[in-house]
Amino acid sequence: MIAEKPRKSFWQLFNLSFGFFGIQIGFALQNANMSRIFQSLGESLDNLPALWIAAPLTGLLVQPIVGHYSDRTWTRLGRRRPYFLAGAVLAALSLVIMPLAQSLLLAAMMLWILDASLNISMEPFRAFVGDNLRKDQHTMGYAIQTAFIGAGAVAGSLFPYLLTDLGVANTAPAGQVPDTVRISFWFGAVALFLAVLWTILTTREYSPEEMRAFAEAAPDAPDAQPIRALATRTLTSAIAWIAAGAVVIVLVWSFDLEKxxxxxxxLLGGYGLASLIAIRMARAGRDNSLLGHIVGDFSGMPPIMKRLSLVQFFSWSALFIMWIYTTPVVAQTVFGAMDASSPAYNAAGNWVGVLFAIYNGIAAVAALTLLPWLAARIGKVRTHALCLLCGAAGFASFLFIRDAQLLIVSEIGIGIAWASILAMPYAILASSLPQAKLGIFMGLFNVFVVLPQLLVATVMGSLLKALFPTEPVWTMAFAAAVLGLAALATLRVPEPDTAPV
Known part of the structure; x- marks a missing residue:
């Protein structure tokens, strides 16, 4: 029996994650430009979070399902790579169509499709690295993946800015998207597809037999364990989730809160209903249902994953606030503009693209230099906590800085945090989870990336309107606070074993 996986060279690590370069170009174009597109099509500032709901909700639904099936897939193309290819084709098509939208409804629908497609490709990439690497290479493997995420985000964020310098029109009549944004999305579609295709053509995957030879797959079916656990559960918790959802709905109706x-x-009630159905199916002996496996694995997460999930919840709350509100914040506080069709506002939009490119560039460099160096000296957990505090300081500085160039300093701290958020939790998990279920657990871990985004999208608009309707800069104070909470929560996570396996 082979005791451990072969050690990968740098170029093998490069090929494993190069596809993420293209995927992140798609995410960067989405993150930096969708608020601008929505406002160009006539949407108001306080309604932006509602339109952004499509993206995290799609991830919530897609990633656990893709993770579940990618654990069980084996084709001539491999285990995870069929999902890379399908997602890349759909995402590229969405990027081509998105900037042609002439209505808010079509733009929101295309955001939904784009995000679903990016998630179909992205989720298996996390497990793909864990599948192919030994434990002592997990930190470097996810660091290289993070470097490609940063590089892709730099490219995607800079497209509109560079096109403006080349003389492409950066403004458009009301109800239309500027040419800089339209052409950027088309370039992004080509880059995304080619990058993912590179990884598909230059890598191979270990077969199920090889994985068993590495002694990482359990000798009998671990899939039955969560189903058996579900069958012994009472219906109390499921009913409590349903009741909690009903209470929220009644409060919204009674106090006329944002719809x-x-x-x-x-979502609360839906999870309760799904749990209720899954428990009844498990009691009836239906061991192979998708719902049963997802609910069973979610409720039976390993302790280290539960603690990291709280860290993710706080971290991604801050990030989603940044993606939604940075453009209106910078436009108002630095460029003195609130009219989305004005030249000053569009100049602010381009500068935000530059700022996003900077924090992603910092993340790419930090992932390959700072993170491995720190992790080797103080451990993965303390490294992550320290980096999150750097990000909190970066967000807090938006409250005081009124010079466009000085905002670059803010992005340095945010970039260090972003590097760690993309690398360290996954390196910790990949070293701690059973290999046979890495896909489903990575997919379920994404729930705690998505839930805070949904919370921000549903609640932040109401808070903005009620507390500071004309001063969106205070959203950055929320971001700084929750990232500080994420750093504190990180200290409860145990340091994983990194012995080679």
Whole structure:
């Protein structure tokens, strides 16, 4: 029996994650430009979070399902790579169509499709690295993946800015998207597809037999364990989730809260209903249902994953606030503009693209230099906590800086945090989870990336309107606070074993 996986060279690590370069170009174009597109099509500032709901909700639904099936897939193309290819084709098509939208409804629908497609490709990439690497290479493997994420985000964020310098029109009549954004999305579509294709053509995957030879797959079916556990559970917790969802819906109706908050109640009740059905199916002996496996694995997460999930919840709350509000914050506080069709506002939009490119560039460099160096000296957990504090300081500085160039300093701290958020939790998990279920657990871990985004999308608009309707800069104070909480929560996570396996 082979005791451990072969050690990968740098170029093998490079090929494993190069596809993420293209995927992140798609995410960067989405993150930096969707608020701008929505406002160009006539949407108001306080309604932006509702339109952004599509993206995290899609991830919530898609990633656990893709993770579940990618654990069980084996084709001539491999285990994870069929999902890379399908997602890349759909995402590229979405990027081509998105900037042609002439209505808010079509733009929101295309955001939903784009995000679903990016998630179909992205989720298996996390497990793909864990599948192919020994434990003592997990930190470097996810660091290289993070470097490609940063590089892809730099490219995607800079497209509109560079096109403006080349003389492409950066403004458009009301109800239309500027040419800089339209052409950027088309370039991004080509880059995304080619990058993912590179990884598909230059890598191979270990077969199920090889994985068993590495002694990482359990000798009998671990899939039955969560189903058996579900069958012994009472219905109390499921009913409690349903009741919690009903309470939220009643409160929204009674106090005339923002209608987007209905979604929060629907999600709580929906999870309770899914649990109720899964428990009854498990009691009936139906061991192979998708719902049963997902609910069973979610409720039976390993302790280290539960603690990291809280860290992710706080971290991604801050990030989603940044992606939604940075453009209006910078436009108002630095460029003195609130009209989305004005030249000053569009100049602010381009500068935000530069700022996003900077924090992603910092992340790419930090991932390959700072993170491995720190992790080797103080451990993965303390490294992550320290980096999150750097990000909190970066967000807090938006409250005081009124010079466009000085905001670059803010992005340094945010970039260090972003590097760690993309690398360290996954390196910790990949070293701690059973290999046979790495896909489903990585997919379920994404729930705690998505839930805070949904919470921000449903609640932040109401808070902005109620507390500071004309001063969106205070959203950055929320971001700084929750990232500080993420750093504190990290200190509860145990340091994983990194012995080669």
């Amino acid at each position: 987007e908050v209905y979604l929060l109640g629907g």
